[in-house]
Amino acid sequence: xxxxxxxxxxxxxxxxxxxxxxxxxxxxxxxxxxxxxxxxxxxxxxxxxxxxxxxxxxxxxxxxxxxxxxxxxxxxxxxxxxxxxxxxxxxxxxxxxxxxxxxxxxxxxxxxxxxxxxxxxxxxxxxxxxxxxxxxxxxxxxxxxxxxxxxxxxxxxxxxxxxxxxxxxxxxxxxxxxxxxxxxxxxxxxxxxxxxxxxxxxxxxxxxxxxxxxxxxxxxxxxxxxxxxxxxxxxxxxxxxxxxxxxxxxxxxxxxxxxxxxxxxxxxxxxxxxxxxxxxxxxxxxxxxxxxxxxxxxxxxxxxxxxxxxxxxxxxxxxxxxxxxxxxxxxxxxxxxxxxxxxxxxxxxxxxxxxxxxxxxxxxxxxxxxxxxxxxxxxxxxxxxxxxxxxxx
Numbered sequence: 001x002x003x004x005x006x007x008x009x010x011x012x013x014x015x016x017x018x019x020x021x022x023x024x025x026x027x028x029x030x031x032x033x034x035x036x037x038x039x040x041x042x043x044x045x046x047x048x049x050x051x052x053x054x055x056x057x058x059x060x061x062x063x064x065x066x067x068x069x070x071x072x073x074x075x076x077x078x079x080x081x082x083x084x085x086x087x088x089x090x091x092x093x094x095x096x097x098x099x100x101x102x103x104x105x106x107x108x109x110x111x112x113x114x115x116x117x118x119x120x121x122x123x124x125x126x127x128x129x130x131x132x133x134x135x136x137x138x139x140x141x142x143x144x145x146x147x148x149x150x151x152x153x154x155x156x157x158x159x160x161x162x163x164x165x166x167x168x169x170x171x172x173x174x175x176x177x178x179x180x181x182x183x184x185x186x187x188x189x190x191x192x193x194x195x196x197x198x199x200x201x202x203x204x205x206x207x208x209x210x211x212x213x214x215x216x217x218x219x220x221x222x223x224x225x226x227x228x229x230x231x232x233x234x235x236x237x238x239x240x241x242x243x244x245x246x247x248x249x250x251x252x253x254x255x256x257x258x259x260x261x262x263x264x265x266x267x268x269x270x271x272x273x274x275x276x277x278x279x280x281x282x283x284x285x286x287x288x289x290x291x292x293x294x295x296x297x298x299x300x301x302x303x304x305x306x307x308x309x310x311x312x313x314x315x316x317x318x319x320x321x322x323x324x325x326x327x328x329x330x331x332x333x334x335x336x337x338x339x340x341x342x343x344x345x346x347x348x349x350x351x352x353x354x355x356x357x358x359x360x361x362x363x364x365x366x367x368x369x370x371x372x373x374x375x376x377x378x379x380x381x382x383x384x385x386x387x388x389x390x391x392x393x
Contacts (some may be wrong), residue, residue: 004024006021006068007108008126013187013351015092015186019089022077022126023118023120026116030174033115039061039080039110039231040058040110041056041080041082042056043107044107053263056082056083057082063079075140092181099175100173101185106122107119107120107121108121127180130150134150135150145234146179147234148179149241150179150180152191152205153204157249165249168188168206170264183207190373199385199391204245205244215232228293228296234267255277257281259283266289273302280393281391286311286318299331303335303337305338308339309339309341309342310377311368312366314365322353342371344368347364347371348363
């Protein structure tokens with residue numbers, strides 16, 4: 001049976017959460033008032049352990065349009081807002097056997113007063129934050145490597161008003177062929193949001209996705225820990241994609257900025273090392289470029305490039321003592337003049353919404369991209385997003 005409704009998915013610091021269930025009212029007495037206690041939502045997910053279920057807490061119920069927007073009259077749809085937090089409500093999981101984030105085999109059963117029962121699965125996911133984003137990008141470079149990508153185009157871009165381009169490069173967990181994984185594995189959706197776009201004055205956003213991982217340096221080797229500074233096999237094809245996107249849109253080519261986290265931080269460094277005159281600025285986050293074999297002559301062309309490093313001291317996945325700190329010492333030795341560093345003690349919730357044992361919720365130290373996506377990296381009163389908006393060659 002095909003049920004009518006939607007599962008609203010939104011992006012947060014920890015990843016995605018199903019925040020709302022929208023159902024079509026097949027039979028319902030609209031003359032009576034209702035209370036949220038008369039509704040129930042049960043979530044089923046399938047893992048390697050089998051099928052698990054959890055009863056979700058309903059925080060509000062109201063009439064809405066088919067997309068979950070509240071309306072002030074008795075319409076044909078009802079929305080049930082759900083409680084969510086870093087440990088509740090995620091339709092995504094990290095598959096340790098592959099190293100990729102994946103969507104759960106997901107089912108929600110919503111029970112309404114009067115006996116109506118609605119079943120909604122993955123096919124009913126609705127992503128309001130990316131409705132203006134093109135998710136269909138596919139590219140094959142001259143060297144034969146395939147990349148998928150999502151892209152955002154600002155409404156104010158024109159021949160007379162060329163806009164900057166921000167390239168975001170995902171971490172290892174977001175590889176694959178589904179750009180939605182790239183956008184929701186981290187809170188990349190913030191780059192399409194009103195705050196970021198207003199600060200940038202309107203910016204293109206390009207989020208390429210590798211089918212494996214950026215740190216892959218041989219066609220048959222995909223272990224990121226074995227890469228000791230070798231170029232990615234995707235390097236030239238990724239640069240070709242960026243070139244093509246810039247050529248086909250109203251991009252200000254003096255304002256192309258690249259950044260990414262973890263594997264994507266490696267790829268950020270790989271790009272700027274190989275194309276030092278191309279980018280206006282870079283922002284590697286918990287970057288995984290192994291610097292030990294990096295020669296001074298390769299680093300010198302970056303001496304004056306604006307680069308903002310972001311990482312946490314307690315990152316045990318990509319330890320700063322092995323990656324960022326040796327690299328920053330090398331930059332210091334060549335007299336690099338435009339390096340900014342945001343070094344955090346740890347990664348914790350700063351919204352005041354999520355706690356554990358009476359303290360702000362602690363994320364893994366590797367998750368320092370949270371501070372970037374919340375625009376919480378600040379230097380001399382200037383936030384990282386403001387800094388990006390000012391960069392030009």
